[in-house]
Amino acid sequence: MMAWERDKIEADRYMPEVKRLLAEYLLIEAPFEDDALKATDLKLIIAKDLRIAVRIRRPSYKKYWGEFTLRSRRDSGTKTEFKKVMEGFGDLFFYGLRSEDGGALAHWVICDLSKFRTWVWDLWKQSGTVAGFEQDNGDGTRFRAFRWMSDRTLARRPMVPEEVILGHDGNPPPRRVFPTPQRPSDQNQQHFDFIE
DSSP, X not given: OXXXXXXXXXXXXXXXXXXXXXXXXXXXXXXXXXXXXXXOSEEEOSOSSOOEEXXXXXXXXXGGBTEEEEEEEETTOOOOHHHHHHTTOOSEEEEEEOOTTSSSOSEEEEEEHHHXXXXXXXXXXXXXXXXXXXXXXSSSEEEEEEEOSOOGGGTTSOBXXXXXXXXXTTBOOOXXXXXXXXXXXXXXXXXXXXXX
């Protein structure tokens, strides 16, 4: 069994918890009129066909909490998660950290990938800099780390804009205002060629 297959099996154990946490952000209680007249108790507040990327990290990555990572390069040339996101795939990103005891998630964050893409693209247009901090995994792959939480140990790395983060384990669900999922047009996709 390959390492990614073991990680997937382990991460899949957390899917019920991930779904429960996402529901707090994606469902609202219906107004009284809907409840009384339309047999509606809950409403989904975002368009259907919402695509959510999920990544669950091992407890050993706790020292990096406050960042999320996306694989950015493979020696094999296989398309990476970062490239797929920048091509317009994925609307939300749920990034979690398993607990030491294998119980509930120790930490989690939900990101708006549309706003993330806008930030990456704007940074590239303004400065020619690709967002995030790239690191070699030592296995023929590289990843980019994106700091979302203020932390002294990570302070030298730039932070993603606040609007990219929809919520996290230390923060109750916000007002629940979500954009309609947007896919970049073919014309916009060519602009992301700077990402391998």
